[in-house]
Amino acid sequence: MPPSALSKLQSAVTQVKQVNVLKSTQVEDSPAIKVCVRVRPFIKEEVEGQRSGGECKLCIDMPSETQVRILNFDDPDDDSRAFEFDRCYWSHSKDHPFFATQETLQTELGEIMLEHAMNGFNNCIFAYGQTGSGKSYSVLGGKDEERGLLPRVVEGLFDHFAKLPQGATYKTLVAFMEIYNEQIRDLLAPADSEIKKLEVKQHPVLGTIIPGLTEAAVASCEEVLNLVDYGTQMRHVSATAMNATSSRSHCIFTFKTSLTEPDQPSKVSQTHLVDLAGSERAGRTKATGDRLKEGAAINQSLSTLARVISELAKSAKTKKKPNPPFRESKLTYILKESLCGNSKTVMMAAISPNFTDYDETLSTLKFSQSVKQVQTKAVQNAVNMSSVEAQLRAELNALKSQLQAIQARLMRGAPKLRDVQWTDLDLVRLWSFGGESFWIQSQRWLPPGVQMVGAYQRAVAF
Ligand SMILES: Nc1ncnc2c1ncn2[C@@H]1O[C@H](COP(=O)(O)OP(=O)(O)OP(=O)(O)O)[C@@H](O)[C@H]1O
Ligand SMILES: [Mg+2]
Numbered sequence: 001m002p003p004s005a006l007s008k009l010q011s012a013v014t015q016v017k018q019v020n021v022l023k024s025t026q027v028e029d030s031p032a033i034k035v036c037v038r039v040r041p042f043i044k045e046e047v048e049g050q051r052s053g054g055e056c057k058l059c060i061d062m063p064s065e066t067q068v069r070i071l072n073f074d075d076p077d078d079d080s081r082a083f084e085f086d087r088c089y090w091s092h093s094k095d096h097p098f099f100a101t102q103e104t105l106q107t108e109l110g111e112i113m114l115e116h117a118m119n120g121f122n123n124c125i126f127a128y129g130q131t132g133s134g135k136s137y138s139v140l141g142g143k144d145e146e147r148g149l150l151p152r153v154v155e156g157l158f159d160h161f162a163k164l165p166q167g168a169t170y171k172t173l174v175a176f177m178e179i180y181n182e183q184i185r186d187l188l189a190p191a192d193s194e195i196k197k198l199e200v201k202q203h204p205v206l207g208t209i210i211p212g213l214t215e216a217a218v219a220s221c222e223e224v225l226n227l228v229d230y231g232t233q234m235r236h237v238s239a240t241a242m243n244a245t246s247s248r249s250h251c252i253f254t255f256k257t258s259l260t261e262p263d264q265p266s267k268v269s270q271t272h273l274v275d276l277a278g279s280e281r282a283g284r285t286k287a288t289g290d291r292l293k294e295g296a297a298i299n300q301s302l303s304t305l306a307r308v309i310s311e312l313a314k315s316a317k318t319k320k321k322p323n324p325p326f327r328e329s330k331l332t333y334i335l336k337e338s339l340c341g342n343s344k345t346v347m348m349a350a351i352s353p354n355f356t357d358y359d360e361t362l363s364t365l366k367f368s369q370s371v372k373q374v375q376t377k378a379v380q381n382a383v384n385m386s387s388v389e390a391q392l393r394a395e396l397n398a399l400k401s402q403l404q405a406i407q408a409r410l411m412r413g414a415p416k417l418r419d420v421q422w423t424d425l426d427l428v429r430l431w432s433f434g435g436e437s438f439w440i441q442s443q444r445w446l447p448p449g450v451q452m453v454g455a456y457q458r459a460v461a462f
Contacts, residue, residue, distance in 0.1 A: 031375040033339075034346045035368050036109070037068050038089040038100070039353050040134035050241035050286065051132065052356035059355040062090045065098050070362055073355055083365050085349075085372070091134070092353045102141055106152040109346060113271060114156045116344050117257055120267030120381040124274065124338035125149065128367070129350035130360035131278030131285060132243030138348055139275040140232060150253055150273050151225055157255070158221035167262040172255055173215040174224055176231035179330045180249035181297045187231030187251065188214040200333045207337055215256070228253065236294070240285040247277045248294040250301065250331050265382040272338055276302070276331075279360070304329035306367060312340050313373035344378045347371050 039060050045051035061069045061080075068088045072078040087108065089100035113123040127135035141148025161170050176187040177198070184198040196212050203209045218224050236248040253273045260266040277298040280287070287295050308324040315322035326336045338345050349368040351361045 031377060033371050033374045033376060034086040035349065035372045036087040036089060036346060037083075037085050037349045037351060037365070037368065038105075038134060038138060039068070039092045039351050040137065041092050042353060043132065045132060045241070045243060046352075046354055046356075049244075051243075051284075052354055055354070055356055057355035058092070058353050059358055060092070060351065060353045060361070062088050062096070062098055064088070068351075068365065070358065070365065071355075072358060074358075081362065081365070083369060085368065102138075102146060102148060102152070105138060105149055105348075106156070109348075110149050110153045110156055113153060113344075113346075114160055116378075117157070117255075117269040117271050118160055118259060118267065120259075120269050121378050122269055122337070122343040122381070123271040124335065124343050124345045125272070125348060126274035126276060126335070126338070126345075127348045127350055128276055129278055129364050130352065130357060131240065131246055131280040133278060133350035133352050133357075133360075133364070135278060135348070135350045136245070136247050136275050138350060139273055140228075150228060153271075153273065154224045154228070154255070155221050157257070158224075164259070165261060169260045171258045172218050172224075174218055174227060174256075175210075175213050175215050175254045176227065176251070177210070177213060178235050178249035178251040179301065179334075180236050181294060182301065182330055184210060184213075184330055184334075185234075185249075186212070186214050187234045188216055188227055191234070200330060207341075208334060210334070224255070238291060238294075240280070240287055240291060242280060242285045243278075246280075246285075247275060248291070248298070250274065250276045250298075252334065265384040268381045268383060272335070274335070301329040301331040304332050305335075308332045308339060309367070309370055309374060312375075313370040316373045316375055338376070339374065340376055342379055342381075343376050345376050 039062070042056045043051075046054075046056050048054060057073065059071045059073065061071070063069060063082075065088055066086065067082060067084055069080045069082045071080045088098070089104065090096045090098040091100050093099070109125060113125065116123050125139075127139050129135050137146075137148060139148050140150055157172070164170065174188075178185050178187055184200070186196060186198060189196065198210050198212050201209050201211060216227060218227070231251075231253070235251055237245055238248050240246045251274070254270060256268070256270045258266060258268045277294075279299055279302050280295050282292055282295055285291065285295060304325060307328075308326060311322045311324040314320075322340070324332070324340070326332045332339070337343055347368065349364050351357075351364055
């Protein structure tokens with residue numbers, strides 16, 4: 001690094017205060033999507049592989065926990081570009097004052113998502129960035145200390161459940177899917193089952209749904225982690241010149257919780273953890289055949305995501321009703337609610353530290369800036385089960401007294417049946433009770449005092 005650039009970076013480091021913005025109430029209450037950036041270490045593909053032919057030149061700096069800067073060594077006049085985000089994670093080298101581990105992410109992001117879920121708020125975190133920038137590492141991670149957010153959040157969820165007061169009940173459903181070449185695949189479907197063609201639908205009450213997608217009811221952390229392992233093995237991953245374990249699909253892990261504490265409204269929530277496939281340039285990944293086709297589908301859905309974000313960001317400024325092209329890709333259609341509806345959403349932008357990736361990193365940082373403008377409308381999903389129960393009871397009692405009244409009249413004397421109507425459903429409507437109607441479906445259900453004759457052709461009364 002040239003000495004002038006180095007001194008610029010050093011002076012910047014001392015200037016800015018460290019603030020953990022995500023934890024601050026002020027930002028926490030803001031409806032905007034929170035944006036975090038994470039920079040990874042140099043990887044094998046850079047040091048000895050085809051990714052950058054052994055060229056490793058650090059072009060990223062983090063003067064504070066909310067600032068990231070990118071240096072252009074090719075153009076000394078191009079002042080380094082600085083960006084401000086909700087949180088910046090330095091995972092490039094352990095000796096840095098802001099070094100962030102997988103545990104740091106769990107403490108700051110995972111725990112907050114869990115708190116939201118337990119309080120009945122929907123959540124979404126999605127990892128975005130160029131291929132090989134560290135998205136899957138952040139979301140799924142590796143073994144033991146390298147475990148990513150997903151397994152840690154699942155562990156945390158069951159820790160929260162274990163601390164619930166006596167009498168509280170909870171239910172959890174999990175789903176895991178990938179979008180591969182613009183097709184939704186159920187990652188929890190049995191390996192030998194027929195591949196189902198899954199489609200996204202908008203339901204007037206339930207919102208975005210994917211009929212046929214497995215939603216497994218789970219009771220323990222171990223059960224969920226086994227499902228995650230199973231689904232991860234089913235996911236499309238291949239080696240490219242840019243990343244030996246490159247995700248060839250976007251994957252979405254979802255858990256839904258329903259929590260009822262004594263004398264409290266039930267709280268329901270849905271949380272998505274999304275590991276996107278990375279944007280890539282065919283020339284650099286050296287992709288051909290299937291890899292090339294996958295890359296094209298990935299780039300196409302990411303460009304739809306970019307257009308959706310740009311439209312939402314524009315409307316946040318102009319206050320005009322947006323018209324984002326959600327339906328143009330499965331990814332954006334599924335994430336519609338998370339991007340502008342009822343959800344507390346975080347984007348984790350993963351970036352490479354290497355100067356050979358300057359263009360891609362700059363484009364990720366610019367995209368992340370526009371995501372910061374986008375606002376969602378999170379509301380607490382609290383359902384008052386006791387009032388629902390009270391309503392159902394009242395309805396049941398009303399029906400019971402109606403039935404009793406009918407039975408009493410029937411017992412008093414023969415009803416005067418004037419008409420019998422047949423419907424498509426093979427229902428018989430008996431008109432006989434002074435305006436009230438009574439439906440029966442078979443002879444077995446005839447009220448006392450009424451008998452059906454002639455192969456259900458007409459009803460007669462005694
Ligand atoms: N913070 C980190 N610490 C250590 N290693 C990391 C870190 N982030 C990423 N890596 C390593 O970098 C490589 C690329 O990371 P990863 O597979 O997560 O990239 P990706 O963004 O998911 O790429 P793609 O879009 O191709 O799927 C992996 O070998 C991973 O282990
Ligand atoms: Mg990946």
